Amino acid sequence: MRVLFLLLFPLFCLVCSQKIPRLKLTPKDALLRPFPERDSPKPMFHEAGSNQVLIGGRGVLLVLTFTRSGITQKEIPLKADEKVEKDCRKKLTAGEENRDAKNCDNIIRVIEKLDYRTMVCGTNAGSPKCWFLVNSTLQQDKEGHIVTLSAENIVPPLLSQNTVAVAIEDNLYSALSGNKSSIQRSYGNKKGIKTEDSWLAKAEFVGAALLPEDNPSKDEIFFFYNAVNESAGLDEEPYKAHLGRVCKVDQGARPILTDSWTTFLKARMVCGHPNEPMRFHHLRDAFVFRKDGKDDAILYGVFSSTWGSSAVCSYSMKRISSLFKTSNFKGVTGSIPTPRPGTCVSPDSYHLLPRQTLTFIKEHPELDVVIYPDEERPLYVLQNNDTYTHVVVDRVRDASNVSYDVLYLGTAKGKIHKVLRSRDQTVIVAEISPFKEQEPISSIILDASTGHLYADTKSEVTRLPLTDCNQYSENCWKCVLARDPYCGWDMDRRRCSAVSQEENPTGSRLLQSLDSTNTTYVCEAAEAKLAQESLKKVSVDPTSYIYLPCPLRSHHAIYTWVKDDKTYPCSMDEQSCTLRFGESTPMDQGVFKCTAKEEGYQEEITAFKVTLNSGKVSEVSLVVVATGIVFLTITVLLL
Numbered sequence: 158m159r160v161l162f163l164l165l166f167p168l169f170c171l172v173c174s175q176k177i178p179r180l181k182l183t184p185k186d187a188l189l190r191p192f193p194e195r196d197s198p199k200p201m202f203h204e205a206g207s208n209q210v211l212i213g214g215r216g217v218l219l220v221l222t223f224t225r226s227g228i229t230q231k232e233i234p235l236k237a238d239e240k241v242e243k244d245c246r247k248k249l250t251a252g253e254e255n256r257d258a259k260n261c262d263n264i265i266r267v268i269e270k271l272d273y274r275t276m277v278c279g280t281n282a283g284s285p286k287c288w289f290l291v292n293s294t295l296q297q298d299k300e301g302h303i304v305t306l307s308a309e310n311i312v313p314p315l316l317s318q319n320t321v322a323v324a325i326e327d328n329l330y331s332a333l334s335g336n337k338s339s340i341q342r343s344y345g346n347k348k349g350i351k352t353e354d355s356w357l358a359k360a361e362f363v364g365a366a367l368l369p370e371d372n373p374s375k376d377e378i379f380f381f382y383n384a385v386n387e388s389a390g391l392d393e394e395p396y397k398a399h400l401g402r403v404c405k406v407d408q409g410a411r412p413i414l415t416d417s418w419t420t421f422l423k424a425r426m427v428c429g430h431p432n433e434p435m436r437f438h439h440l441r442d443a444f445v446f447r448k449d450g451k452d453d454a455i456l457y458g459v460f461s462s463t464w465g466s467s468a469v470c471s472y473s474m475k476r477i478s479s480l481f482k483t484s485n486f487k488g489v490t491g492s493i494p495t496p497r498p499g500t501c502v503s504p505d506s507y508h509l510l511p512r513q514t515l516t517f518i519k520e521h522p523e524l525d526v527v528i529y530p531d532e533e534r535p536l537y538v539l540q541n542n543d544t545y546t547h548v549v550v551d552r553v554r555d556a557s558n559v560s561y562d563v564l565y566l567g568t569a570k571g572k573i574h575k576v577l578r579s580r581d582q583t584v585i586v587a588e589i590s591p592f593k594e595q596e597p598i599s600s601i602i603l604d605a606s607t608g609h610l611y612a613d614t615k616s617e618v619t620r621l622p623l624t625d626c627n628q629y630s631e632n633c634w635k636c637v638l639a640r641d642p643y644c645g646w647d648m649d650r651r652r653c654s655a656v657s658q659e660e661n662p663t664g665s666r667l668l669q670s671l672d673s674t675n676t677t678y679v680c681e682a683a684e685a686k687l688a689q690e691s692l693k694k695v696s697v698d699p700t701s702y703i704y705l706p707c708p709l710r711s712h713h714a715i716y717t718w719v720k721d722d723k724t725y726p727c728s729m730d731e732q733s734c735t736l737r738f739g740e741s742t743p744m745d746q747g748v749f750k751c752t753a754k755e756e757g758y759q760e761e762i763t764a765f766k767v768t769l770n771s772g773k774v775s776e777v778s779l780v781v782v783a784t785g786i787v788f789l790t791i792t793v794l795l796l
């Protein structure tokens with residue numbers, strides 16, 4: 158049984174290595190702060206280049222400033238209007254409608270930067286309202302009254318309904334979920350228009366993004382959401398991922414779509430292969446990454462399934478955009494009017510759209526196409542008892558000036574996975590545990606200009622450096638095998654150093670191996686032996702059974718226990734490959750060594766010299782061994 162496990166393990170892990178995190182890290186240089194109030198979602202806003210985040214709470218907006226020495230906090234109270242709150246609480250005690258008492262508070266749901274102001278919108282006890290922030294203080298009019306705005310089409314009244322907002326050229330676009338979901342231009346100098354009630358039914362929105370074109374009047378805005386089927390059976394998938402899309406300059410058109418989008422189109426989206434059963438339909442978050450021009454834009458989506466696993470997919474935005482321009486319309490057999498319904502036209506031509514085009518889009522906004530990921534398969538499926546809830550992406554130059562995408566994925570247990578997408582594979586470089594509590598990530602924001610990642614849960618907020626090469630600094634192999642594109646081995650200074658992200662970097666060349674093909678012989682010695690003095694001596698009674706721990710560092714390595722060329726099986730858990738003497742592995746004496754092997758590199762992790770003392774049966778004894786990484790207890794069991 159154990160032998161079988163040992164034989165299968167290496168094979169099994171060739172396949173699984175890309176789907177479990179290689180390292181488990183607790184960041185050393187992270188700033189962490191708990192919130193005083195821990196029971197509401199915490200939307201977060203950060204302006205690139207600044208050292209501040211705004212976080213919405215219950216009746217309060219927090220302005221957090223990150224400095225070298227810590228985090229300072231300013232609170233801006235934003236209470237619900239007294240009268241509205243009173244009425245809400247009366248209804249609550251009378252047992253009417255929304256029974257959750259939090260619905261009678263002002264829960265902040267949207268924070269977005271518009272013009273010179275930041276808009277902050279909350280539920281305001283069921284009568285949604287926005288405030289404006291200028292230089293971190295509430296904007297007032299000439300009479301000294303605080304400026305507010307009614308926000309029915311920006312924030313849904315109930316906490317259970319979600320909302321997504323995006324500010325584009327000083328206009329706010331928002332998507333509200335509920336039994337009648339909607340997408341609208343809700344604030345700004347352009348005309349306010351929205352979706353028709355029949356277009357979206359019940360939707361759960363997860364994100365939105367602008368896709369710019371060379372001609373700005375062709376710019377498109379995408380909304381990512383799940384269509385929710387409440388009558389789906391227990392074993393059916395109630396969520397179906399969708400993309401909705403409008404033209405930025407759409408004005409609506411009389412007489413058929415006077416106050417509605419004339420360019421709204423939608424299509425289904427799946428993470429998986431068209432002909433394979435393992436497909437993911439529930440979109441949890443979406444991020445459009447664009448750096449070197451629009452042709453390069455990539456949509457990254459994280460999905461979950463009803464059976465509890467989680468997958469990451471990528472989609473070329475160019476391909477999606479062209480599918481929207483060429484696919485057939487659902488439920489249409491006859492001819493398609495010209496101009497093709499949904500085409501972006503110049504802002505002053507919307508009123509010229511022919512009646513047939515408008516009637517067509519009103520009745521058939523759905524495309525008869527399912528959008529599959531690039532190469533028709535997920536980048537990977539997570540083999541871990543956790544679910545991805547968030548994704549953000551950075552693009553990094555390696556030591557030889559080749560660009561790689563690095564994904565940061567937030568999980569339902571408050572972890573962050575740092576993932577390298579190299580040419581031929583996707584590697585979970587590390588699982589970072591920055592939080593004290595295991596709660597779902599609420600938001601995650603990446604600021605490439607300062608090299609920081611901000612993340613929060615409902616009870617804590619943190620800021621992490623993107624580059625943290627000290628984590629792999631022991632030797633060349635540890636640095637290179639980490640496959641962290643931000644770091645490389647500096648041969649002159651003999652340490653793991655940050656790769657310069659400057660256009661024309663100067664200084665010494667760093668050793669890296671980000672693609673799997675050529676890791677061997679990057680560093681000099683491919684073998685590390687333990688120093689003689691780290692041999693741990695254990696003297697035990699021959700009738701006792703002991704456990705020898707071997708702490709894991711890389712979860713992609715293969716661990717083996719050896720004594721005099723004989724291999725011993727070990728039992729693996731999250732922390733250790735433990736050699737257990739017992740019925741099937743009789744007690745023996747000699748030097749037992751545990752070795753880790755990974756991609757041509759071999760390292761002795763720990764070694765014990767076990768001697769059996771003759772005769773005398775000792776009492777229960779306890780040996781505590783310091784391994785240098787963790788403290789482990791060896792229990793000496795008496796028969």
Ligand SMILES: *[C@@H]1O[C@H](CO)[C@@H](O)[C@H](O)[C@H]1NC(C)=O
Nearest residue numbers: 273274290291292293294296
């Ligand atoms: C915000 O503060 C900056 C510097 O403190 C100042 O230059 C600017 O005028 C202020 N903006 C407004 C709208 O008050």
Ligand SMILES: *[C@@H]1O[C@H](CO)[C@@H](O)[C@H](O)[C@H]1NC(C)=O
Nearest residue numbers: 358385386387388389390393
């Ligand atoms: C929702 O699920 C039910 C049960 O499977 C099905 O009959 C119905 O057609 C679905 N509705 C939609 C809009 O897909």
Ligand SMILES: *[C@@H]1O[C@H](CO)[C@@H](O)[C@H](O)[C@H]1NC(C)=O
Nearest residue numbers: 465541542543544569570595
């Ligand atoms: C997965 O996690 C859940 C809750 O965190 C727990 O109840 C369950 O036992 C775990 N399953 C496995 C296989 O670890």
Ligand SMILES: *[C@@H]1O[C@H](CO)[C@@H](O)[C@H](O)[C@H]1NC(C)=O
Nearest residue numbers: 554557558559659660661662
């Ligand atoms: C690195 O690549 C960028 C973009 O591809 C280019 O602009 C830059 O000149 C390159 N730098 C060096 C040192 O080759």
